[in-house]
Amino acid sequence: MESSYLGKRRMNGGADRETPRAPAAFLPAAALGYECGHAEAAHHLPRRVAAGEMDFFKKEKRERKDAAAAAFVPSDEHGIKEDDLTINMGLHHVGGKKSSIRSEESTVDDVVSSDNVDHRETKAELALAKSELGRLNEENKQLKDFVSRLTLKYNAFQMQMPVYTTLLQQQQRTNNHRALLRGAPGHELMNVVPETKDQEGSGGGHLLPRQFISSIGTAPDDPLHSMGSYAVRGGDSSGSTSNAEPPPPQPLDYCPGNGLMVSGKDLMPLPAFEHGHQQQHLAHEMGSSSRADEPPQPHHLAAQQGWLSNKVHKFLPAKGPEPVPEAATMRKARVSVRARSEAPMINDGCQWRKYGQKMAKGNPCPRAYYRCTMAAGCPVRKQVQRCAEDTTVVITTYEGHHNHPLPPAAMPMASTTAAAASMLLSGSMPSADGGSLMAGSNFLARAVLPCSSNVATISASAPFPTVTLDLTQPPPGAASATAFAQPAPAQARATGTEPSQLQAALADAAGRPMPLTTQLFGQKLYDPSSKAPARRRTRRATPSARRP
DNA sequence: CGTGTTTGACCAGCGC
DNA sequence: GCGCTGGTCAAACACG
Ligand SMILES: [Zn+2]
Numbered sequence: 184m185e186s187s188y189l190g191k192r193r194m195n196g197g198a199d200r201e202t203p204r205a206p207a208a209f210l211p212a213a214a215l216g217y218e219c220g221h222a223e224a225a226h227h228l229p230r231r232v233a234a235g236e237m238d239f240f241k242k243e244k245r246e247r248k249d250a251a252a253a254a255f256v257p258s259d260e261h262g263i264k265e266d267d268l269t270i271n272m273g274l275h276h277v278g279g280k281k282s283s284i285r286s287e288e289s290t291v292d293d294v295v296s297s298d299n300v301d302h303r304e305t306k307a308e309l310a311l312a313k314s315e316l317g318r319l320n321e322e323n324k325q326l327k328d329f330v331s332r333l334t335l336k337y338n339a340f341q342m343q344m345p346v347y348t349t350l351l352q353q354q355q356r357t358n359n360h361r362a363l364l365r366g367a368p369g370h371e372l373m374n375v376v377p378e379t380k381d382q383e384g385s386g387g388g389h390l391l392p393r394q395f396i397s398s399i400g401t402a403p404d405d406p407l408h409s410m411g412s413y414a415v416r417g418g419d420s421s422g423s424t425s426n427a428e429p430p431p432p433q434p435l436d437y438c439p440g441n442g443l444m445v446s447g448k449d450l451m452p453l454p455a456f457e458h459g460h461q462q463q464h465l466a467h468e469m470g471s472s473s474r475a476d477e478p479p480q481p482h483h484l485a486a487q488q489g490w491l492s493n494k495v496h497k498f499l500p501a502k503g504p505e506p507v508p509e510a511a512t513m514r515k516a517r518v519s520v521r522a523r524s525e526a527p528m529i530n531d532g533c534q535w536r537k538y539g540q541k542m543a544k545g546n547p548c549p550r551a552y553y554r555c556t557m558a559a560g561c562p563v564r565k566q567v568q569r570c571a572e573d574t575t576v577v578i579t580t581y582e583g584h585h586n587h588p589l590p591p592a593a594m595p596m597a598s599t600t601a602a603a604a605s606m607l608l609s610g611s612m613p614s615a616d617g618g619s620l621m622a623g624s625n626f627l628a629r630a631v632l633p634c635s636s637n638v639a640t641i642s643a644s645a646p647f648p649t650v651t652l653d654l655t656q657p658p659p660g661a662a663s664a665t666a667f668a669q670p671a672p673a674q675a676r677a678t679g680t681e682p683s684q685l686q687a688a689l690a691d692a693a694g695r696p697m698p699l700t701t702q703l704f705g706q707k708l709y710d711p712s713s714k715a716p717a718r719r720r721t722r723r724a725t726p727s728a729r730r731p
Numbered sequence: 732c733g734t735g736t737t738t739g740a741c742c743a744g745c746g747c
Numbered sequence: 748g749c750g751c752t753g754g755t756c757a758a759a760c761a762c763g
Binding site for chain 1: 752753754757
């Protein structure tokens with residue numbers, strides 16, 4: 184029911200709706216590899232980018248394309264374009280291989296005069312090159328898609344790594360009751376943390392994930408997966424070394440400093456971290472006449488997994504008969520982002536439709552509920568609420584996993600939140616031991632983000648496992664700090680939010696090189712005055728007579 | 732007129 | 748069972 188109106192609304196060009204205008208500092212996600220494998224994503228580019236940015240964007244893309252083409256075939260002297268490739272691929276498929284070209288050639292031969300031999304040969308070569316190029320291009324696309332997936336997974340690992348690192352350190356601490364572990368087993372991890380800094384600085388480095396993975400691999404039944412209920416809180420030192428005493432409930436946005444809070448009543452296995460991995464279910468959702476939230480799957484599945492609370496079903500998108508625990512877990516995990524913004528909502532590149540607003544308890548500011556409208560039945564929702572203590576802070580809580588290709592502008596946030604959710608749900612959260620370790624001194628926070636005060640906070644109170652990325656604190660790093668300390672830079676515009684600050688913060692939080700995330704808030708933040716003019720939505724088909 | 736937002740009603744979970 | 752709360756629905760409304 185609900186999915187129906189959502190779907191219709193979206194299918195007819197929802198892409199041009201609510202798209203923010205002319206992001207001043209918008210960086211081409213395509214150039215950063217986010218568009219890989221998402222044909223649809225490219226469609227959003229022209230609309231999303233203002234004329235001023237178009238050149239940059241196109242140039243970047245062209246460079247990429249050229250580079251890719253040059254890597255395989257030195258063919259640009261023929262002036263081959265992608266359109267040509269498409270056509271040629273068609274010929275290739277119809278005619279077959281070289282022989283077909285040959286025969287085609289001979290056919291032409293009958294007509295063309297003999298002094299066109301050179302031209303014919305050139306043509307033949309061209310055809311060959313084109314077909315080859317087409318094939319390689321296809322191959323290249325697959326490779327790009329593969330690389331893009333790898334990137335996402337890599338990011339997920341990066342998100343998790345600091346937690347693992349800290350946890351292992353804590354393990355060592357717990358075992359020895361000592362602080363320093365030079366030479367102790369797993370000592371290499373001690374070196375990992377400093378390297379994180381280097382990695383951030385240089386924007387490279389694959390050493391960390393490898394160490395991280397290998398370290399994890401050596402501990403098959405590490406406590407990382409044995410987390411039941413746990414609670415870790417930074418900032419205030421509790422010193423408790425067990426999870427026997429869960430902390431008092433905290434507001435979702437509670438962040439007593441740059442600490443890290445971990446909590447979860449139930450944890451779920453690591454969901455696959457791929458965008459569009461739920462595509463297979465999209466058809467079900469689109470075709471389903473029931474509301475998208477209604478879970479056809481019974482609770483027994485949750486019980487089978489032993490983690491899902493009986494509340495989860497509410498958030499499960501409508502699916503086919505096949506149970507999709509993975510989607511369920513992603514839907515349940517929450518990632519909230521705290522960012523300073525005078526705008527009512529940060530622009531994350533996605534399209535949202537507000538479907539509700541409530542006065543939350545303990546907060547004078549209302550909480551707004553949005554759902555993703557980029558695709559029919561997309562289960563992703565988000566809540567936007569201002570922090571009670573500091574109304575300049577906007578807390579955006581994301582939930583769910585997009586079941587559709589994302590525009591480049593939305594990729595950073597999506598991948599970041601997905602990575603965070605993945606980390607949260609993967610069982611990589613520290614158990615009770617981890618909690619004791621970090622209690623009191625922002626230990627994990629510093630481990631995670633040695634050069635930044637932006638931290639990943641894992642809420643202890645939420646009924647759902649929630650990671651909070653706090654982007655509100657000025658990073659001590661020079662560049663970031665500068666960006667933060669100064670009043671809104673040019674690209675911040677009327678919203679008064681510093682995109683560069685957010686970029687830096689998110690980059691730190693995500694633990695990835697800056698360029699990947701600069702685009703996230705490079706867009707102008709949500710500005711109510713620039714609401715998308717083109718909004719198309721068909722009326723709901725079945726008006727219910729609930730109200731008089 | 733078609734669209735997104737508003738806002739009160741509805742629903743489920745939870746604690747008592 | 749009752750009240751509270753969070754989350755969602757959908758008619759009514761506002762807007763371009
Ligand atoms: Zn979506």
